[in-house]
Amino acid sequence: MGQCTSKTVEVDRKGRDSATPELEKVDGSELSSVDDAWSLSSDNSNRSITSNNIIYLDNNATTPIDPRVYDAMKPFLTREFGNPSAKGYRHGWDARRAVDAARRQVAELINCAPSEVVFTSGATESDAMALLGTFEALDKSRGAHLITSLMEHSAVLEAAKKLETTYDDVDVTYLSVRAEDEGVTTASSVEAALRDDTKMVSVMMVNNEIGVINEIEAIGKLCTERGILFHVDACQGLGKVPLDVKRFGIDMLSVSAHKIYGPKGCGAFFIAERDKQFFSPLLRGGGQEFGLRGGTHNVPGIVGFGEACRIAKHELENTDECFRLRKLRDTLYHTLKDGVKEIVVNGSLDPSRRVPSNLNVSFPGVEGEALLNKVNTKIALSSGSACTGATGSNHMS
Numbered sequence: 001m002g003q004c005t006s007k008t009v010e011v012d013r014k015g016r017d018s019a020t021p022e023l024e025k026v027d028g029s030e031l032s033s034v035d036d037a038w039s040l041s042s043d044n045s046n047r048s049i050t051s052n053n054i055i056y057l058d059n060n061a062t063t064p065i066d067p068r069v070y071d072a073m074k075p076f077l078t079r080e081f082g083n084p085s086a087k088g089y090r091h092g093w094d095a096r097r098a099v100d101a102a103r104r105q106v107a108e109l110i111n112c113a114p115s116e117v118v119f120t121s122g123a124t125e126s127d128a129m130a131l132l133g134t135f136e137a138l139d140k141s142r143g144a145h146l147i148t149s150l151m152e153h154s155a156v157l158e159a160a161k162k163l164e165t166t167y168d169d170v171d172v173t174y175l176s177v178r179a180e181d182e183g184v185t186t187a188s189s190v191e192a193a194l195r196d197d198t199k200m201v202s203v204m205m206v207n208n209e210i211g212v213i214n215e216i217e218a219i220g221k222l223c224t225e226r227g228i229l230f231h232v233d234a235c236q237g238l239g240k241v242p243l244d245v246k247r248f249g250i251d252m253l254s255v256s257a258h259k260i261y262g263p264k265g266c267g268a269f270f271i272a273e274r275d276k277q278f279f280s281p282l283l284r285g286g287g288q289e290f291g292l293r294g295g296t297h298n299v300p301g302i303v304g305f306g307e308a309c310r311i312a313k314h315e316l317e318n319t320d321e322c323f324r325l326r327k328l329r330d331t332l333y334h335t336l337k338d339g340v341k342e343i344v345v346n347g348s349l350d351p352s353r354r355v356p357s358n359l360n361v362s363f364p365g366v367e368g369e370a371l372l373n374k375v376n377t378k379i380a381l382s383s384g385s386a387c388t389g390a391t392g393s394n395h396m397s
Helices: 034-039 067-077 090-110 123-137 154-166 187-193 216-226 273-278 299-318 321-339 368-375
Strands: 002-006 054-056 117-120 144-149 170-175 198-202 229-233 252-256 267-271 359-363
Touching: 067 299, 090 117, 090 252, 090 299, 117 123, 123 144, 123 154, 123 198, 123 229, 123 252, 123 267, 123 273, 144 154, 154 170, 170 187, 187 216, 198 216, 216 229, 267 273, 299 321, 321 359
Parallel strands: 144 170, 144 198, 198 229, 229 252
Antiparallel strands: 002 359, 117 267, 252 267
16 A cells, blocks of 8 residues: 655544535634635744745654744854853853753753753654663663564664664563554553563654654553653654643653754753663763763754744644644645545544644555655655655655
8 A cells, every 4th residue: 555644734533524624713714725724824934835836745854944943043153153061251151051041941842850951963862862871771680671662763663673682681572553543552552561670661752654642641650650761752742732741751752853943953852850860871071961961062953942942832832823734634635535536544533642733644556656756846745754764664664
């Protein structure tokens, strides 16, 4: 079965029931088209969906930098060039203040203390830190068991494989997802896999291809009750759905800036203060980032990430952005459904189990890559995760 993945809009349960979506009124105006839904954005000029006359629908792969993010970064690309670790003069002090301010902005979005935010090069590094750094530090003399899912990002899966080949006493369980769970990794499947020597569970918040929301809060409760470390790759959930590391019982979290209209090459690793005792740094050097991640700070990227988090928090709490995205998703799905005889939505259609910015569909009998080759001069889509592009393989296909 060929798969064509669009990562900008998705369908919810309401839209599934009729060929023509009943678009609700906002401020007295009916939404009858994509243009109408797009115009709902209070700042849509900053979120262009077109480039060189190509409609961009692959925002799970990356997003353009928001102009407000770029404006925040610009001084630190030119005149504000100081190293935050230089403590004897103004250039260093100003850079340190900027990094500290960005750290607070990231912390506010995920509800943690600023001292629990460690800046990295991105979520791939953060995932490696969570798995490799933790299992290096843990006592493995009586066995050390990791639970993860076959639906995880390759950064987690490759780190898990590395653990298996590096340590004789580490065992990994890779959960499969049952058809009836519609792509969702459930708390019951995690619970069934628990053992006396389980040290960590690593499950992503939102799947990077089919957009389903895993049972993070329930899994977190399970891990907390049993004293098991819980790591979450939240790249595709950050800024799209509420994320509270305290409420969800998360011990470690990985995020990237470029998924939320921030710059590429910058991410963060959340580690709860209580869990730093179980962590061994992968990058050692100048003692940056509380001694947990050595290396000179990427100040422009960090500042941009902080601003992107500030904007995301504001939009989650004060705008109709999620509503606008649901309407775009509904319109696209019903347009496809009206024009194509057979179409299958991959993953749960329940709006409580899917982010409002994702549509992943298959057309039975049509090979995904062949379809993309027909449309890629007009529409930017993916048939799988951009993160598997270097290997040419996709573990979710």
